[in-house]
Amino acid sequence: MATSYSARSRAIEPFHVMALLSRANQLQAEGHDVIHLEIGEPDFSTAAPIVAAGQAALANGHTRYTAARGLPALRQAIAGFYQQRYRLSIDPERILITPGGSGALLLATSLLVDPGKHWLLADPGYPCNRHFLRLVEGAAQLVPVGPAERYQLNGALLAKHWNADSVGALVASPANPTGTLLSRAELAELSSAVDQRGGHLVVDEIYHGLTYGQDATSVLEVNDQAFVLNSFSKYFGMTGWRLGWLVAPPAAVPELEKLAQNLYISAPSMAQYAALACFEPATLEILEERRHEFGRRRDFLLPALRELGFGIAVEPEGAFYLYADIRAFGGDAFAFCRHFLETEHLAITPGLDFGHYQAGHHVRFAYTQSLPRLQQAVERLARGLKSWRP
Amino acid sequence: MATSYSARSRAIEPFHVMALLSRANQLQAEGHDVIHLEIGEPDFSTAAPIVAAGQAALANGHTRYTAARGLPALRQAIAGFYQQRYRLSIDPERILITPGGSGALLLATSLLVDPGKHWLLADPGYPCNRHFLRLVEGAAQLVPVGPAERYQLNGALLAKHWNADSVGALVASPANPTGTLLSRAELAELSSAVDQRGGHLVVDEIYHGLTYGQDATSVLEVNDQAFVLNSFSKYFGMTGWRLGWLVAPPAAVPELEKLAQNLYISAPSMAQYAALACFEPATLEILEERRHEFGRRRDFLLPALRELGFGIAVEPEGAFYLYADIRAFGGDAFAFCRHFLETEHLAITPGLDFGHYQAGHHVRFAYTQSLPRLQQAVERLARGLKSWRP
Numbered sequence: 001m002a003t004s005y006s007a008r009s010r011a012i013e014p015f016h017v018m019a020l021l022s023r024a025n026q027l028q029a030e031g032h033d034v035i036h037l038e039i040g041e042p043d044f045s046t047a048a049p050i051v052a053a054g055q056a057a058l059a060n061g062h063t064r065y066t067a068a069r070g071l072p073a074l075r076q077a078i079a080g081f082y083q084q085r086y087r088l089s090i091d092p093e094r095i096l097i098t099p100g101g102s103g104a105l106l107l108a109t110s111l112l113v114d115p116g117k118h119w120l121l122a123d124p125g126y127p128c129n130r131h132f133l134r135l136v137e138g139a140a141q142l143v144p145v146g147p148a149e150r151y152q153l154n155g156a157l158l159a160k161h162w163n164a165d166s167v168g169a170l171v172a173s174p175a176n177p178t179g180t181l182l183s184r185a186e187l188a189e190l191s192s193a194v195d196q197r198g199g200h201l202v203v204d205e206i207y208h209g210l211t212y213g214q215d216a217t218s219v220l221e222v223n224d225q226a227f228v229l230n231s232f233s234k235y236f237g238m239t240g241w242r243l244g245w246l247v248a249p250p251a252a253v254p255e256l257e258k259l260a261q262n263l264y265i266s267a268p269s270m271a272q273y274a275a276l277a278c279f280e281p282a283t284l285e286i287l288e289e290r291r292h293e294f295g296r297r298r299d300f301l302l303p304a305l306r307e308l309g310f311g312i313a314v315e316p317e318g319a320f321y322l323y324a325d326i327r328a329f330g331g332d333a334f335a336f337c338r339h340f341l342e343t344e345h346l347a348i349t350p351g352l353d354f355g356h357y358q359a360g361h362h363v364r365f366a367y368t369q370s371l372p373r374l375q376q377a378v379e380r381l382a383r384g385l386k387s388w389r390p
Numbered sequence: 391m392a393t394s395y396s397a398r399s400r401a402i403e404p405f406h407v408m409a410l411l412s413r414a415n416q417l418q419a420e421g422h423d424v425i426h427l428e429i430g431e432p433d434f435s436t437a438a439p440i441v442a443a444g445q446a447a448l449a450n451g452h453t454r455y456t457a458a459r460g461l462p463a464l465r466q467a468i469a470g471f472y473q474q475r476y477r478l479s480i481d482p483e484r485i486l487i488t489p490g491g492s493g494a495l496l497l498a499t500s501l502l503v504d505p506g507k508h509w510l511l512a513d514p515g516y517p518c519n520r521h522f523l524r525l526v527e528g529a530a531q532l533v534p535v536g537p538a539e540r541y542q543l544n545g546a547l548l549a550k551h552w553n554a555d556s557v558g559a560l561v562a563s564p565a566n567p568t569g570t571l572l573s574r575a576e577l578a579e580l581s582s583a584v585d586q587r588g589g590h591l592v593v594d595e596i597y598h599g600l601t602y603g604q605d606a607t608s609v610l611e612v613n614d615q616a617f618v619l620n621s622f623s624k625y626f627g628m629t630g631w632r633l634g635w636l637v638a639p640p641a642a643v644p645e646l647e648k649l650a651q652n653l654y655i656s657a658p659s660m661a662q663y664a665a666l667a668c669f670e671p672a673t674l675e676i677l678e679e680r681r682h683e684f685g686r687r688r689d690f691l692l693p694a695l696r697e698l699g700f701g702i703a704v705e706p707e708g709a710f711y712l713y714a715d716i717r718a719f720g721g722d723a724f725a726f727c728r729h730f731l732e733t734e735h736l737a738i739t740p741g742l743d744f745g746h747y748q749a750g751h752h753v754r755f756a757y758t759q760s761l762p763r764l765q766q767a768v769e770r771l772a773r774g775l776k777s778w779r780p
Contacts, residue, residue: 006504014648046453055445063436064630099489102654114396115527131652137505137527240454240659255395258404262521264492268658269630
């Protein structure tokens with residue numbers, strides 16, 4: 001029967017780290033203490049005021065569908081957040097609430113990509129992006145980027161790689177797995193380059209809020225025709241609730257609403273009510289403290305990894321990842337990850353999960369563990385490097 | 391910019407009832423008492439034990455992602471339910487938890503449909519089905535069905551309409567909007583007809599549990615290679631939680647897991663924990679009482695509509711809908727719906743939302759209102775028919 005599955009399904013790759021994770025679970029079941037630095041999810045549970053708002057929503061019987069575009073009060077609250085954080089006036093009518101950032105990506109690819117058409121994407125990058133393009137029979141045109149480009153697309157790369165099938169570009173700031181940002185000038189340059197070619201610019205701002213030392217610029221500050229993907233998962237710490245949003249140009253909204261009605265009906269109701277508490281001062285205080293904690297972890301782990309010989313040429317300014325070159329140690333990244341899991345019970349993600357370009361000698365560390373755990377992890381890395389035979 | 395949206399987006403239709411709904415909201419805002427018989431959602435809030443379990447999950451910090459396939463305990467509980475209700479042994483490994491029935495449909499179409507390929511679907515039927523096929527650049531091959539076929543596909547229709555591009559059939563039992571069931575013999579006949587042609591059979595069992603007088607047969611009783619779409623939305627009354635499931639043949643599970651990881655990461659966590667309470671005797675008692683209440687409503691509304699002259703040739707055995715022929719009154723169904731909304735403040739859904747075949751002279755009533763409200767609705771119908779000028 002397997003041969004009768006779609007070509008699409010055969011083309012979409014699993015997360016390669018899953019094979020390691022299943023081995024990690026086995027090791028844990030055998031009583032080993034595994035340190036998980038492979039997981040792209042904050043280690044904090046959702047902040048108490050948000051949880052309380054979710055519980056109150058349930059107590060008040062908010063268990064039915066909402067409008068496909070989401071609760072008006074939440075769309076209004078997000079617009080207020082753009083005003084407060086970015087000094088931007090965004091009409092709430094342009095905001096659609098989605099089931100996670102995944103839902104926003106589903107809407108954007110469905111709306112903007114015809115079969116055979118391409119979006120330019122940075123390689124390395126978040127792997128699901130290219131698979132959403134594949135879902136709708138479009139394709140990702142992966143553009144290799146390295147430290148010289150701070151792992152980001154730019155106007156020159158766009159001009160070089162754009163072809164007759166290109167209809168847009170998707171960039172992320174902060175980026176996963178590299179944590180680099182796009183400046184206001186870079187976003188303006190990309191906007192203009194995409195616009196000149198009659199394409200669509202889609203910006204993943206899912207890690208906004210999780211930056212250290214400087215705030216991230218929203219593409220909406222320079223381009224009100226861009227599509228913005230965002231999520232309550234990372235900065236707001238609501239992964240399991242499955243809630244995100246999409247900001248779109250006004251003309252696209254009726255089309256997106258139609259797609260939302262058909263593709264997911266509405267985002268989870270209790271999550272939408274809970275998210276109303278995200279923007280209260282008491283919640284933001286907790287979230288800011290968590291941001292500082294991530295900052296402290298980055299400030300510990302980044303120099304510690306460099307000290308051990310990992311190559312991190314560009315200082316990541318956001319997200320909670322460090323993308324490290326392992327060429328100094330030799331060998332293949334997947335084998336390297338397997339070695340550390342088996343000998344040191346330390347789980348990290350192989351570069352293969354983020355694309356193809358130099359993936360074989362890169363790994364990603366997520367600092368989604370406490371400082372004491374990160375210290376232990378560094379000790380294990382130091383020890384495990386001694387027994388690594390490429 | 392609108393011209394640069396995808397052909398897919400232009401092809402996917404909005405719910406036509408939305409135009410009526412927005413007018414209904416306006417009437418309500420003006421102080422009118424609108425009776426809503428257009429909504430495909432139980433009027434009951436989620437049952438208290440399920441809500442309590444959701445609140446406990448939040449109190450216990452279950453706010454993070456689960457595995458893509460869903461909580462093992464929930465998959466086990468669903469398998470137990472198949473054992474208890476259907477005397478069927480379903481390996482929990484074959485069950486994937488999805489974000490709503492929509493998520494299950496997304497997985498099934500992604501896995502099984504290549505561009506240009508078709509599934510046979512009954513017309514009238516649930517409109518999103520054909521739009522999910524369009525999403526992945528496949529298509530619905532709509533097969534007109536009427537009272538003679540009890541609004542369902544069968545082996546002969548399948549043989550007649552199957553062509554070189556057909557790769558499967560999607561049927562629903564109970565069906566929306568008609569409420570008819572497929573018997574064990576009919577499911578076996580369809581299974582064999584699809585199997586002979588090397589296709590896939592997908593059965594929407596989302597309204598299982600909501601049947602009156604007889605239980606619905608699961609296709610899994612006769613065909614363990616079928617794909618089953620199910621949901622916690624209807625019988626379990628959990629619409630706003632966005633939770634469903636898919637039962638698949640064992641060989642398909644790794645492929646589906648990969649798609650789930652990429653397309654939605656995991657279904658909402660607190661919903662999954664809450665759903666564990668669905669299968670407790672105290673909860674099932676509440677759900678069975680609600681089923682009986684729906685049965686009483688059907689037993690009132692069905693003869694009352696027939697008395698007024700609505701054509702309901704086939705007695706619906708499940709779901710909470712009555713699909714009625716309005717030819718006795720003349721005129722177009724959409725205008726008919728608008729007339730009742732404007733003059734009687736009664737909202738019903740035009741046939742157009744369920745396909746094309748005879749859609750212009752059918753409407754759907756959802757008995758998702760209390761008996762006293764249904765009695766009022768019938769009074770308004772009687773009065774509004776007198777002022778109806780086609």
